[in-house]
Amino acid sequence: MTDPVRILVVDDNEDILSTFYEFFSSMGYTVKTAVDGFVALKLLRDKANSFDALITDLVMPNISGVGLISIVKKEYPDIKIIAITGYGDKPGALASEAEADMVLFKPIDLFKIEAKVAELLNLESRT
Numbered sequence: 533m534t535d536p537v538r539i540l541v542v543d544d545n546e547d548i549l550s551t552f553y554e555f556f557s558s559m560g561y562t563v564k565t566a567v568d569g570f571v572a573l574k575l576l577r578d579k580a581n582s583f584d585a586l587i588t589d590l591v592m593p594n595i596s597g598v599g600l601i602s603i604v605k606k607e608y609p610d611i612k613i614i615a616i617t618g619y620g621d622k623p624g625a626l627a628s629e630a631e632a633d634m635v636l637f638k639p640i641d642l643f644k645i646e647a648k649v650a651e652l653l654n655l656e657s658r659t
Contacts, residue, residue, distance in 0.1 A: 536560060536561060536562040537560075537561050537562065537584045537585065537649070537653060537655065538561070538562045538563075538564070538581070538582060538583045538584050538585075539556055539561050539562070539563050539564075539583065539584065539585045539586070539587060539649065540563075540564050540565070540566065540572060540575060540576065540581075540583045540585070540586045540587070541553065541556070541563060541564070541565045541566070541587045541588075542565070542566045542567075542568065542569060542571075542572040542586065542587070542588040542589060542592070542597065542600065543565075543567070543588070543589040543592070543616075544567055544568055544589065544592040544593060545589070546567070548589070549565040549567070550565075551642070552565070552587065552642070553565050555642045555646070556646070559646055561649075564581065564583075568592045568593055568594040568595060569588070569592060569594055569595025569596060569597065569599055569600035569603075570594040570595050572586070572588070572595075572600055573595065573600070573603065576604065576607070576608060583608075583611055584611065584612065584653055585611065585612045585613070585614065585649050585652065585653060586600075586601075586604055586611050586612070586613045586614070587613075587614045587616065587645065587649070588600055588601065588613065588614075588615055588616065589615075589616050589617070590615055590616065590617040590626070591617065591618075597615055597616075597617075598615075598626045598629075601613055601615060601631065601632050602631075605631045612633045612649070612652040612653060613631075613632045613633050613634075614632065614633065614634045614635075614636060614645065614648060614649065614652070615632040615634070615635045615636070616635075616636050616637075616638060616640060616645075617635065617636075617637060617638065618637070618638035618639075633652055634648055634652065636648070
């Protein structure tokens with residue numbers, strides 16, 4: 533049996549975090565959440581954690597999603613990153629520059645995100 537895929541979801545909206553947590557957990561993923569980039573970096577740097585994928589909002593307090601993506605790509609180049617934005621093309625372009633593996637625009641269908649995670653990690657989609 534293979535280890536569960538570990539996902540870190542970062543968003544400053546608690547409702548979105550809980551929705552993502554419930555959805556991905558129900559699909560068999562191991563999920564951790566963070567309310568901003570600062571908390572996400574603490575989780576990433578904790579040696580007990582290792583993540584296969586990062587799903588992050590772009591517009592957040594403390595460390596923005598773009599800043600987080602830049603740091604993660606340097607420190608953890610193997611983690612696949614999906615950036616999510618509800619603010620149009622400008623943050624999306626910045627996320628692409630920061631080398632997010634994929635940029636998606638809100639509102640987002642959770643099954644579509646799960647399929648994209650599976651695609652990035654070369655897994656069979658669970659949906």
